[in-house]
Amino acid sequence: xSIIEIENLTKAxxxxxxxxxxxxxxxxxxxxNYHDVMAVQGIDLNVEQxxxxxxLGPNGAGKTTTLKLLSGVINPTAGTARVMGHVxxxxxNAYRRRFxxxxxxxxxxxxxxxxxxxxxLHEQIYRIPPDQxxxxxxxxxxxxxxxxxxxxxxxxxxxxxxxxxELTAALLHSPEVLFLDEPTIGLDVIAQHxxxxxxxxxxxxRKITILLTSHYMKDVAALCRRLVIIAHGKIMxxxxxxxxxxxFSGHKVVTLQFAEDRMPDNLDTYGTVLETVAPKAQLRIPRxxxxxxxxxxxxxYPVEDVSVEDPPLEEVIAEVFxxxxxxxxxxxxxxxxxxxxx
Amino acid sequence: MYDRVVSNxxxxxxxxxxxxxxxxxxxxGTLMRFLPIITQIFLWQAIxxxxxxxxLAGYRYKDFVAYYLLTMIARAFSxxxxxxxxxxxxxxxxxxxxxxIQPIDLLSFLLLGRIAHKCTYYAIAILPxxxxxxxxxxxxxxxxxxxxxxxxxxxxxxxxxxIGFFLEAAIGMIGFWLLEVSSLLFIYMLFNFFLSGxxxxxxxxxxxQLWGDWSCFDLVKLLPLxxxxxxxxxxxxxKVEGLELITGLCIEAGWLVFFIIFARCTFRMGVRRYSGFxx
Amino acid sequence: MQHPSYWNVLLTFMRNSLIRDMTFRSNxxxxxxxxxxxxxxxxGFYLLIFQFTAKIAPNPAWGSWGKYEFFVFLSTTWFINxxxxxxxxxxxxxxxxxxxxxxxDFALLKPIDTQFLISLQKVEWSALTNxxxxxxxxxxxxxxxxxxxxxxxxxxxxxVVLYPxxxxxxxxxxxxxxxxxxxxxxxxxxxxxxYNFWFYITNFSRYPMEIYDVGWGIALRKLFTFIIxxxxxxxxxxxxLAAPLQPRANWEWAYIGFTLLATIACxxxxxxxxxxxxxxxxxxxx
Numbered sequence: 087x088s089i090i091e092i093e094n095l096t097k098a099x100x101x102x103x104x105x106x107x108x109x110x111x112x113x114x115x116x117x118x119n120y121h122d123v124m125a126v127q128g129i130d131l132n133v134e135q136x137x138x139x140x141x142l143g144p145n146g147a148g149k150t151t152t153l154k155l156l157s158g159v160i161n162p163t164a165g166t167a168r169v170m171g172h173v174x175x176x177x178x179n180a181y182r183r184r185f186x187x188x189x190x191x192x193x194x195x196x197x198x199x200x201x202x203x204x205x206x207l208h209e210q211i212y213r214i215p216p217d218q219x220x221x222x223x224x225x226x227x228x229x230x231x232x233x234x235x236x237x238x239x240x241x242x243x244x245x246x247x248x249x250x251x252e253l254t255a256a257l258l259h260s261p262e263v264l265f266l267d268e269p270t271i272g273l274d275v276i277a278q279h280x281x282x283x284x285x286x287x288x289x290x291x292r293k294i295t296i297l298l299t300s301h302y303m304k305d306v307a308a309l310c311r312r313l314v315i316i317a318h319g320k321i322m323x324x325x326x327x328x329x330x331x332x333x334f335s336g337h338k339v340v341t342l343q344f345a346e347d348r349m350p351d352n353l354d355t356y357g358t359v360l361e362t363v364a365p366k367a368q369l370r371i372p373r374x375x376x377x378x379x380x381x382x383x384x385x386x387y388p389v390e391d392v393s394v395e396d397p398p399l400e401e402v403i404a405e406v407f408x409x410x411x412x413x414x415x416x417x418x419x420x421x422x423x424x425x426x427x428x
Numbered sequence: 429m430y431d432r433v434v435s436n437x438x439x440x441x442x443x444x445x446x447x448x449x450x451x452x453x454x455x456x457g458t459l460m461r462f463l464p465i466i467t468q469i470f471l472w473q474a475i476x477x478x479x480x481x482x483x484l485a486g487y488r489y490k491d492f493v494a495y496y497l498l499t500m501i502a503r504a505f506s507x508x509x510x511x512x513x514x515x516x517x518x519x520x521x522x523x524x525x526x527x528x529i530q531p532i533d534l535l536s537f538l539l540l541g542r543i544a545h546k547c548t549y550y551a552i553a554i555l556p557x558x559x560x561x562x563x564x565x566x567x568x569x570x571x572x573x574x575x576x577x578x579x580x581x582x583x584x585x586x587x588x589x590x591i592g593f594f595l596e597a598a599i600g601m602i603g604f605w606l607l608e609v610s611s612l613l614f615i616y617m618l619f620n621f622f623l624s625g626x627x628x629x630x631x632x633x634x635x636x637q638l639w640g641d642w643s644c645f646d647l648v649k650l651l652p653l654x655x656x657x658x659x660x661x662x663x664x665x666x667k668v669e670g671l672e673l674i675t676g677l678c679i680e681a682g683w684l685v686f687f688i689i690f691a692r693c694t695f696r697m698g699v700r701r702y703s704g705f706x707x
Numbered sequence: 708m709q710h711p712s713y714w715n716v717l718l719t720f721m722r723n724s725l726i727r728d729m730t731f732r733s734n735x736x737x738x739x740x741x742x743x744x745x746x747x748x749x750x751g752f753y754l755l756i757f758q759f760t761a762k763i764a765p766n767p768a769w770g771s772w773g774k775y776e777f778f779v780f781l782s783t784t785w786f787i788n789x790x791x792x793x794x795x796x797x798x799x800x801x802x803x804x805x806x807x808x809x810x811x812d813f814a815l816l817k818p819i820d821t822q823f824l825i826s827l828q829k830v831e832w833s834a835l836t837n838x839x840x841x842x843x844x845x846x847x848x849x850x851x852x853x854x855x856x857x858x859x860x861x862x863x864x865x866x867v868v869l870y871p872x873x874x875x876x877x878x879x880x881x882x883x884x885x886x887x888x889x890x891x892x893x894x895x896x897x898x899x900x901x902y903n904f905w906f907y908i909t910n911f912s913r914y915p916m917e918i919y920d921v922g923w924g925i926a927l928r929k930l931f932t933f934i935i936x937x938x939x940x941x942x943x944x945x946x947x948l949a950a951p952l953q954p955r956a957n958w959e960w961a962y963i964g965f966t967l968l969a970t971i972a973c974x975x976x977x978x979x980x981x982x983x984x985x986x987x988x989x990x991x992x993x
Contacts, residue, residue: 099989159812160990179710182818194813198727207723210716211819213709239730463907466927467914474918475756477765484759611737615744622748632755 087171089263089295090133090156095165097126097151097319125151127319128165133297138289140310141299144407148319149299150189153265156297157187169263183212186256190268193248194255195240201251202236205258212259219258226254229284246277253281257288266298270305282308303400315403317410327399335402337370339395340380345388356383365390370397435532436540443544462560465496485632491665493567495629497560498661503626504553505585506592506656508542512616515600516609519702528699535597535691542593573664580673584660587680591655594687601691604698623648625658631667652683711819717827724830738833742792746785746837750844753781769917770951775855777915778848779949784913784941785841787877792834795882798826799889806892809991822981826886852949861954866947869963873947876970877940881909883977884935890977890984912937915951936969 100120126148133139141149154160156167158174158181167174172181195204209219227233230250240248249269256264266285270278286309289296300306306313306327313330315323323330340357344350344365353359356379357371371379376394383389396402469492476482476489487495515538518524527534573581599616602609621627633644648654659676662668668676728735757774764771772780802825805811814824852860888905911919911931916938919928931938943966946952946959 154812154990157812157816159815160988161986177815177821179818182816183709187812187816189812192810192812194810196723196727198730199723203723203726207716207719210719211711211817211824213711460903460907464910467910470918470921470924471763471914473921474763474765474915475760477921478762478771479760608734611734611741614741618741618744618748622752627752628755632759635758636755 088132089135090131090167090169090297092129092131092156092167093165095126095129095152095155095167096124096163097148097155097160098163099123099125124319126155126162129316129319129321131314131321131324133295135295136293137312138296138310139298139312139314140306141297141314141316142301142306142403143299143316144410146318147316149316150267151319152316153187153267153297153299157185157265158182159187183259184261185263185265186259186261187265188252188256188267188269190249190266190271193240193252195248195251197241198239200237201240201243201254204240204251205236205255208255208258214259222258222260223254226257229287230254231280246273246280249273249277249281253284260292262294264294264296266296268300269298270300270302278302278304285309303403307399315406317407318414320410322406322410330406331396331399331402334406335397336372337397338373338376339397340369340371340376341391341393341395342367342369342383342387342389343391345390348388350387439537439540440544443541444548461500462556465493465500468496469493485629485635486667487629487631488569490567490569492629493564494569494665495661497564497567498664499626499657501557502585502588502657502660504549504557505546505589505660506624508592508596511538511542511593511596512600512602512613513610514538515597516603516613519603519698520607524702528703535695538597539593546589570666573666577663577666577669577673580677581660581664583677584655584663584680587677587684588655588657588660591652591680591684591687594684594691595652598687598691598694601694601698604694604702620653620656623651624653624656625661626656629661630654630658631662652687655680655683713819713823716819716823720828721830725832728832735833738831739836742789742834742836743840746840750781753777763915763918764951766917766920768952769915769920770946770953772915772949772951775848775852776949776951778844779852780915780941780945782841782845782848783874783877783945783948785837785844786874787881787941787944788909789834789837789841790874790878791881791885793831793838795826795878795885796834797829797831799885801825801829802886802889803892806988807991811988812990815985815988821985822886822978826882849948858953860950863950866950870944870948873944873963873966876966877944879970880936880940880973881912883973884908884937887977887980890981893984893987893989908935909937909940912940912942915945916942932965936966936973939966939969 099122101123102120129148129152141152143149151160155162156169156174158177161175170181170184172178174181195201196207205219205223208214209216214222227236230253232247232250232254235243235247235251240251243251253269269285270281273281282305285296285298288294289309298305298309311326313323313325313327314321315330323333325333339360344367347364349362349364349367353362353367353369357369360368360370362368380392380394384392472489472492476484482488484492515524515534524534526532527537572578599613602612606612623630630645630648633648636644638644638647659668659680663673663676757777762771762773763777802811805814805825811825814821817824849860853862885905911927916928916932919925919931919938928938939962943963947963952959
């Protein structure tokens with residue numbers, strides 16, 4: 087049995103639409119226009135114990151909503167989910183002791199107090215035995231290099247340090263499942279790297295299950311083998327990193343370096359010319375004809391160097407997102423679900 | 429000139445729209461303001477029932493109720509919720525720079541905003557107010573006052589509005605010198621509540637000796653706070669008449685001019701100090 | 708299943724709040740002074756009233772509130788309000804903020820009863836200044852009442868024992884009202900006027916209930932005794948101790964019994980409202 091089982095999970099929000107102008111404001115006292123936003127539309131997902139899964143998607147895709155549903159913070163409109171056998175939105179204490187959620191840029195520690203006091207509160211709330219608490223805290227402080235920062239009020243810490251404190255707080259009670267919502271957002275490169283290294287080490291050592299949402303490819307590439315792409319509340323792809331390129335990218339990028347100064351003019355017959363800086367030319371050629379075109383070009387022209395590469399991952403994923411946008415746009419044009427209510 | 433009119437109208441309109449957004453809030457708030465009077469009515473009734481006399485400090489029982497209702501109107505004109513704290517907040521988070529750079533005068537901007545706020549409030553409040561006053565017309569034993577008194581009443585209300593505005597704006601200017609003013613504001617609110625006559629008719633202090641021939645009432649009369657609630661009510665109820673009335677109105681006008689000047693000066697001094705810090 | 712030790716968690720809340728208050732010492736002192744000023748001025752108003760009248764007794768069948776009896780009433784008001792303001796008011800206000808900003812999420816993640824966490828996490832220690840003022844006034848008034856020449860106070864031990872219990876009941880009823888109102892901000896969004904509503908309603912509780920027993924006030928008294936029982940909050944403990952009616956009537960004991968029931972009912976209803984409002988929680992977008 088998978089540790090996380092999600093079936094047809096759906097969440098719709100009712101949003102009040104306000105029109106501009108004085109007359110509309112007065113009318114707003116009596117009548118209101120609502121429409122439903124489908125934040126998550128029928129998600130199916132299974133995650134095994136010990137997996138490190140990344141959720142990738144543009145803003146508003148439904149990544150955070152999915153994590154909130156799995157944490158029990160909000161109730162779904164339809165569908166089911168089970169995490170470690172529990173239904174999250176029942177908010178059983180037995181479930182809440184076993185997982186943790188960390189949200190980037192959102193702080194749960196007491197602002198004016200040293201982080202240590204907030205940790206002590208955690209110790210009481212999660213009923214962590216004192217020696218386990220001490221040991222766990224020392225270990226995390228060591229791994230995250232937080233020495234000497236525990237006694238400082240949280241408001242005096244930098245963004246990176248605060249994020250590390252949040253992670254510490256989340257891991258004190260040794261959760262079996264960890265949900266991370268954009269943990270490295272807004273952090274500088276070094277802080278991002280530190281947190282990535284920490285997560286990698288921690289997950290390998292303890293074999294916990296982690297669900298991570300992010301915008302940053304670096305997070306994803308460094309940590310996860312399994313990638314789930316969400317856009318407009320639907321899963322567009324679920325599989326390995328390498329698989330994405332195979333599935334979504336129809337092209338390869340071919341870079342040719344020509345001998346002497348003899349760059350041909352008709353390169354556009356072989357594919358889309360991306361860039362020409364003599365003596366190099368970069369072309370985008372559909373996969374199925376790469377070998378054929380390359381053979382032709384190599385035969386015809388004096389080529390000194392060739393490289394055939396996959397397009398950058400960001401590009402592929404951006405293409406996936408825009409595909410999703412177009413599909414969603416078409417759906418909207420058919421008629422949104424719009425209701426008027428007073 | 430035309431531009432000024434257009435921009436003033438826009439400011440006014442936007443303030444109105446802002447008020448209408450939180451509709452549930454707005455409707456509730458207007459109704460709620462009448463609740464404290466109910467307890468006061470019962471309290472005074474109980475006090476009068478407990479003793480033989482039918483007059484207390486020159487007020488009959490029904491006069492007390494009439495007085496409270498009138499102070500409600502006066503407060504509707506003179507209370508400026510969030511004005512001082514708003515200014516302090518704007519200084520604290522730097523929003524005030526907008527007024528130093530753009531050709532808008534802070535005090536006029538705020539005044540227009542308040543007028544807009546009050547207009548919306550009156551427009552919607554006229555119904556509940558009208559209803560309450562109609563239901564309570566028996567409490568006004570002397571009936572509606574004559575034209576002259578009524579004019580004086582309106583005068584005192586409008587001046588009360590202006591004094592309330594410039595007084596609180598001046599207090600808000602403290603934000604240029606101190607960071608944490610919420611407690612000072614609270615203490616001002618407290619004094620305001622007691623010494624403006626909102627809680628009880630200030631005439632009651634006539635019987636409380638201060639020192640020598642002076643009663644507490646004489647002291648409180650020297651303060652401008654009475655114009656925020658007590659004075660208009662006293663005018664309407666004919667507690668202040670004839671020469672006393674005219675002098676009262678003149679002194680009120682005097683206080684008004686004083687506060688306009690005071691607010692402007694503190695603003696100018698505050699701005700100079702603020703710019704002195706650079707950045 | 709292991710549940711947290713609620714007592715230890717409460718102690719940690721109190722400790723953390725105290726540490727935080729002491730970090731901003733001058734602010735703390737100012738807050739103490741502000742609460743005291745309000746109380747002192749209010750006291751001044753009643754002193755003024757008693758200059759004009761010897762008692763508040765609209766209906767002799769209910770007893771008579773002389774100056775010192777009324778001061779006992781007043782100090783009871785201070786006890787109850789200071790406890791509510793110290794332990795519950797900052798939390799209920801914060802609750803509306805948590806709902807608005809979406810930070811309520813964090814509370815929902817913790818393996819502890821959410822209502823407990825939300826209602827007690829912050830303690831406003833400066834609000835307890837009025838508690839101590841209440842003590843002083845109570846002691847002074849009781850002393851005066853015991854040793855005056857006419858109609859001295861007849862002490863009943865049971866009254867002294869029940870008094871603290873009913874102060875706590877009063878706090879319970881006010882808390883229920885407050886948390887129910889705060890929970891409705893999940894439906895109504897920003898609800899500044901709901902807090903004004905709170906003050907206006909509890910305003911009724913600050914006076915002896917017999918003042919309402921005239922004309923249409925009778926309906927009001929019944930409303931605020933049986934539907935939204937704010938009138939029993941201060942009246943019951945104050946009547947117990949100050950005994951405006953000597954000797955006690957039977958209906959007074961009935962009221963006392965009713966108050967216990969009302970407290971339990973209010974707490975139960977507010978719990979129901981709270982748990983149901985959480986079901987509608989929408990969180991906030993990031």
